[in-house]
Amino acid sequence: MIAYHTSPSPCGERFEVLYRLFCSAGDLNIRAMDICIEQTVEFPADLLPPGDIPEKVVGRVEEQHNAPSGAYVRISYPIEAAGNDLVQLLNTVFGNTSLKPGVRVEKLLLPDSLVSRFRGPRFGVAGLRRRLDVPFRPLLCTAIKPLGLSASDLANQAYQCALGGIDIIKDDHGITDQSFAPFKERVERCAEAVRRANEQTGYRAIYMPSMGVSYDRLLELAHYAKQAGAGGLLVMPALTGFDSMRLLAGDDALGLPVMMHPAFLGGYLGGMESGISHYALFGQITRLAGADATIYPNYGGRFSFSKEECQEIVAGARDPMGCLAPIFPTPGGGMTLDRVPEMLELLGRDAIFLIGGGLHRQGQNLVEGSCFFRNLVEQM
Amino acid sequence: MIAYHTSPSPCGERFEVLYRLFCSAGDLNIRAMDICIEQTVEFPADLLPPGDIPEKVVGRVEEQHNAPSGAYVRISYPIEAAGNDLVQLLNTVFGNTSLKPGVRVEKLLLPDSLVSRFRGPRFGVAGLRRRLDVPFRPLLCTAIKPLGLSASDLANQAYQCALGGIDIIKDDHGITDQSFAPFKERVERCAEAVRRANEQTGYRAIYMPSMGVSYDRLLELAHYAKQAGAGGLLVMPALTGFDSMRLLAGDDALGLPVMMHPAFLGGYLGGMESGISHYALFGQITRLAGADATIYPNYGGRFSFSKEECQEIVAGARDPMGCLAPIFPTPGGGMTLDRVPEMLELLGRDAIFLIGGGLHRQGQNLVEGSCFFRNLVEQM
Numbered sequence: 001m002i003a004y005h006t007s008p009s010p011c012g013e014r015f016e017v018l019y020r021l022f023c024s025a026g027d028l029n030i031r032a033m034d035i036c037i038e039q040t041v042e043f044p045a046d047l048l049p050p051g052d053i054p055e056k057v058v059g060r061v062e063e064q065h066n067a068p069s070g071a072y073v074r075i076s077y078p079i080e081a082a083g084n085d086l087v088q089l090l091n092t093v094f095g096n097t098s099l100k101p102g103v104r105v106e107k108l109l110l111p112d113s114l115v116s117r118f119r120g121p122r123f124g125v126a127g128l129r130r131r132l133d134v135p136f137r138p139l140l141c142t143a144i145k146p147l148g149l150s151a152s153d154l155a156n157q158a159y160q161c162a163l164g165g166i167d168i169i170k171d172d173h174g175i176t177d178q179s180f181a182p183f184k185e186r187v188e189r190c191a192e193a194v195r196r197a198n199e200q201t202g203y204r205a206i207y208m209p210s211m212g213v214s215y216d217r218l219l220e221l222a223h224y225a226k227q228a229g230a231g232g233l234l235v236m237p238a239l240t241g242f243d244s245m246r247l248l249a250g251d252d253a254l255g256l257p258v259m260m261h262p263a264f265l266g267g268y269l270g271g272m273e274s275g276i277s278h279y280a281l282f283g284q285i286t287r288l289a290g291a292d293a294t295i296y297p298n299y300g301g302r303f304s305f306s307k308e309e310c311q312e313i314v315a316g317a318r319d320p321m322g323c324l325a326p327i328f329p330t331p332g333g334g335m336t337l338d339r340v341p342e343m344l345e346l347l348g349r350d351a352i353f354l355i356g357g358g359l360h361r362q363g364q365n366l367v368e369g370s371c372f373f374r375n376l377v378e379q380m
Numbered sequence: 381m382i383a384y385h386t387s388p389s390p391c392g393e394r395f396e397v398l399y400r401l402f403c404s405a406g407d408l409n410i411r412a413m414d415i416c417i418e419q420t421v422e423f424p425a426d427l428l429p430p431g432d433i434p435e436k437v438v439g440r441v442e443e444q445h446n447a448p449s450g451a452y453v454r455i456s457y458p459i460e461a462a463g464n465d466l467v468q469l470l471n472t473v474f475g476n477t478s479l480k481p482g483v484r485v486e487k488l489l490l491p492d493s494l495v496s497r498f499r500g501p502r503f504g505v506a507g508l509r510r511r512l513d514v515p516f517r518p519l520l521c522t523a524i525k526p527l528g529l530s531a532s533d534l535a536n537q538a539y540q541c542a543l544g545g546i547d548i549i550k551d552d553h554g555i556t557d558q559s560f561a562p563f564k565e566r567v568e569r570c571a572e573a574v575r576r577a578n579e580q581t582g583y584r585a586i587y588m589p590s591m592g593v594s595y596d597r598l599l600e601l602a603h604y605a606k607q608a609g610a611g612g613l614l615v616m617p618a619l620t621g622f623d624s625m626r627l628l629a630g631d632d633a634l635g636l637p638v639m640m641h642p643a644f645l646g647g648y649l650g651g652m653e654s655g656i657s658h659y660a661l662f663g664q665i666t667r668l669a670g671a672d673a674t675i676y677p678n679y680g681g682r683f684s685f686s687k688e689e690c691q692e693i694v695a696g697a698r699d700p701m702g703c704l705a706p707i708f709p710t711p712g713g714g715m716t717l718d719r720v721p722e723m724l725e726l727l728g729r730d731a732i733f734l735i736g737g738g739l740h741r742q743g744q745n746l747v748e749g750s751c752f753f754r755n756l757v758e759q760m
Contacts, residue, residue: 038682041526042552044737048526057528057560081527083558085594087619091554091643095619098646099677099713101684146421146428147461148437172422174471178463180437214465215595215623239467239475241621243595263471266478267648267655275647297479302418304481333479357424 014076016062016109017093021071022102022273032061032073035103038096040081057081072106079114086118086243086289094276105276108284115288115322119250123257123292124325125350131231131257132167133204137377138349140165141330142370143356144190145172151181155189157366161359162197162205164370168352169194170234171210173261183213183221184228191229206231208259211248212239222248222256232257235291238264242289249290259330260291278309283316287324293352297333298343314347328352336361340376353377394456396442396489397473401451402482402653412441412453415483418476420461437461452486459494466498466623466669474656485656488664495668495702499630503637503672504705505730511611511637512547513584517757518729520545521710522750523736524570525552531561535569537746541739542577542585544750548732549574550614551590553641563593563601564608571609586611588639591628592619602628602636612637615671618644622669629670639710640671658689663696667704673732677713678723685713687726694727708732717742720756733757 023031036059037045048054056078064073082089094105121127129135144157158169169190177183187209194207209225211218211233218240222233233256235245249258262282269275276285278296286294296313297303310331318326331343332354343353359369403411416439417425428434436458444453462469474485501507509515524537538549549570557563567589574587589605591598591613598620602613613636615625629638642662649655656665658676666674676693677683690711698706711723712734723733735753742749 034682040554041528042523042554042737043526044740047737047740049529053526053528057526080559081554083556085557087592087594088554088556088558091556091592091616091619094646095554095616095643096677096683096713098618098644099642099649099683099685100646143422146423146433146437148421148433149429174420174422174461174468174475176463176468176471177465178468179460212467212471214467215621215627216599219596236471236475238478239471239621241595241619241624244621247595262479263475264478266474266480269479269647297476302414303476303479305479333476357422357427360424360427 013079013111013113014060015079015082015111015114016074016076017105018072018074018107018109020104020106021073023071025066025071028064028071028073031103032064032075035059035073035075035097036061039092040077042096074109082114084117086246090242090285102273104274105280107277107280110322112322115324118246118288118290118324120287120290120324121292121327122249122255122290124327126325128257128292128328131204132206134167136349138344139167139328139352140373140377141168141170141352141354142166142359143170143172143354145175145356147172147174147178148180151186151189154181154186155193158190158207159193159197160366161370162194162203163201164367165201165203165374166370167205168208168232169205170208170259172356173210173212173234173236173263176210176212183209184224187225187230188228194231195229206257208232208234210234210236210261212236215240218244219247222251222254226254226256230256232259234259234261236261236263237289238262238268242285245289245291257292258290259293259295260286261295262297277312278305279312279316282313283319284321287317287321287327291327293328293330295330295332295354298331298335300339301334303333326350330354332356334358337373337376341380344380393459393491393493395459395462395491395494396454396456397485398452398454398487398489400484400486401453403451405446405451408444408451408453411483412444412455415439415453415455415477416441419472420457422476454489462494464497466626470622470665482653484654485660487657487660490702492702495704498626498668498670498704500667500670500704501672501707502629502635502670504707506705508637508672508708511584512586514547516729518724518727519547519708519732520753520757521548521550521732521734522546522739523550523552523734525555525736527552527554527558528560531566531569534561534566535573538570538587539573539577540746541750542574542583543581544747545581545583545754546750547585548588548612549585550588550639552736553590553592553614553616553643556590556592563589564604567605567610568608574611575609586637588612588614590614590641592616595620598624599627602631602634606634606636610636612639614639614641616641616643617669618642618648622665625669625671637672638670639673639675640666641675642677657692658685659692659696662693663699664701667697667701667707671707673708673710675710675712675734678711678715680719681714683713698730706730710734712736714738717753717756721760724757724760
């Protein structure tokens with residue numbers, strides 16, 4: 001063992017992660033200790049220099065218990081291990097352990113002192129309602145699509161949707177900066193179209209471009225979009241990094257609402273016996289990263305999330321979390337107008353209903369379809 | 381259906397993705413068509429405007445077949461759908477479909493015209509060998525650790541490892557910018573320590589700091605590291621975004637080798653019936669993103685990858701891929717010196733052997749342990 005002549009900084013407050021383990025009862029202790037080591041020092045425990053490192057830096061098992069649903073272990077880490085940023089917090093929570101089977105992040109248990117290092121959602125439920133001037137009812141959202149249309153065709157769709165009373169008109173997430181409808185041209189045309197519709201309706205609809213662009217162009221294009229009149233940003237953290245969302249949401253010069261889109265995020269869910277829970281991923285982490293709304297594929301649509309998993313997401317979006325505002329659960333992924341009553345009953349009014357392709361099924365034009373959607377929600 | 385008055389740009393060449401599907405034979409057609417739609421237009425097929433969009437933009441099933449190992453489908457997409465960047469390429473390959481169970485990306489089949497839009501590895505196997513002046517034998521790598529040590533203690537370790545003949549001395553991936561050993565101080569001390577050792581040995585060892593930092597500080601800190609004498613960068617694409625790796629690897633003013641570290645990447649693997657194959661994730665995508673070496677947890681260590689999965693990674697790192705250089709497979713994750721002969725036999729000499737904690741078990745100091753490691757490899 002090497003003799004170390006200096007001491008590490010003292011470690012103070014800790015945060016905790018609740019993991020679920022899928023292993024035999026006899027392996028529970030050893031699996032829990034493995035996480036404690038793997039997520040911090042990654043070093044043979046018997047070779048650690050005595051003192052603060054084994055006593056304070058290494059993860060610590062705070063509680064473990066067996067429930068009918070599985071084995072749970074609560075492990076604490078020093079806040080210092082997570083540094084001051086989201087990247088290293090996620091690394092401490094699940095970096096190397098994500099590569100091991102049979103362990104799932106269920107919940108982050110963060111003290112206010114750690115949560116308050118994050119700005120979190122700039123708007124949240126209350127702020128986005130004020131911004132859109134929709135104090136009570138659920139918000140309405142749609143996506144302009146399909147990929148392959150020109151910027152002017154997409155802008156025409158955006159215009160019709162805004163005219164019909166949709167609050168948030170976003171790009172289909174796969175429409176980014178392709179030759180069909182280049183980012184700058186599309187954003188200018190769509191933002192202008194929504195502004196023009198707002199002048200006619202008196203509403204405050206916003207257009208949100210998809211920010212699925214390269215690392216070095218993200219900030220530039222976000223500011224371009226803001227200048228062009230975009231009213232928010234659609235961010236795909238699994239593709240551009242969770243911290244890209246924090247950066248965009250926290251940029252005061254932008255000051256725009258942010259929606260999280262889950263493209264490429266599926267891997268993180270990893271099935272029942274690995275990955276990160278819907279609660280933590282779509283709720284807690286998405287809020288830490290500053291999104292004001294969290295899009296998820298609702299049960300009974302084109303995807304396979306269960307009703308219970310969707311309810312977990314709703315709880316993660318709303319549960320108290322230090323100083324962070326609650327955000328809008330935004331069920332989508334193949335929703336249709338006939339699902340609106342059910343969504344309203346389950347989610348209450350603090351939700352965004354995202355209906356994309358389903359809106360195009362409604363009558364001859366998108367203005368009518370959008371009107372129908374809005375009337376449906378307003379009358380409930 | 382809306383009447384669209386403009387046509388999309390014509391679509392030319394296509395690229396393909398080989399997916400493996402886990403479903404009944406009767407569902408194969410419908411699942412394959414679902415991917416074609418979901419990954420492009422996300423729109424009801426019967427409502428698409430006639431013409432180029434259904435004919436050229438929508439994904440197309442090129443081949444499907446049942447093998448003993450499962451059902452495979454090869455789907456092509458227009459290159460235009462992926463735009464010109466890695467973010468949108470990954471989105472087209474697996475964005476929304478990643479959220480659906482029972483589908484796994486096995487292999488990317490990219491024409492040279494698409495691959496050549498990516499710079500890929502700046503050094504690759506041959507370039508990194510030249511840079512380190514190691515023409516024949518496998519390269520040696522270790523990690524300075526554990527988290528909690530001061531910058532001067534870590535620099536002392538780096539010095540000893542370089543003196544003992546290790547080629548690449550990297551930060552343990554979890555050591556980023558914590559108060560124990562702040563990034564700038566640590567990088568300065570470690571780079572200086574390795575330089576000092578090189579003066580004594582005549583070797584060309586390099587120090588690679590961990591770039592697990594926030595979005596807005598990544599480039600600044602990478603350039604700081606370069607100025608301070610770092611000889612490469614350790615990047616965790618699942619935490620900072622795959623495109624962050626492309627950006628750092630492709631930055632001519634940096635001009636530094638890049639190693640991919642798989643922290644937080646586990647979710648993408650998603651188990652046997654979802655996620656992305658080891659071949660595509662640790663091999664093809666990592667090369668597209670410009671890494672010169674791909675670290676993976678070797679079988680028989682602390683992790684659970686199988687020997688076959690590790691061999692897939694090796695193939696993905698080396699198989700011909702347009703103009704992209706082959707890169708170094710870098711087995712780690714609990715390797716010890718006694719595994720060296722086996723690794724050499726399996727991997728041949730074009731590999732990097734990463735031994736972290738295992739090196740500390742060897743004798744009284746790290747110089748001796750490192751010497752032993754080097755002699756072991758040189759004598760084989």
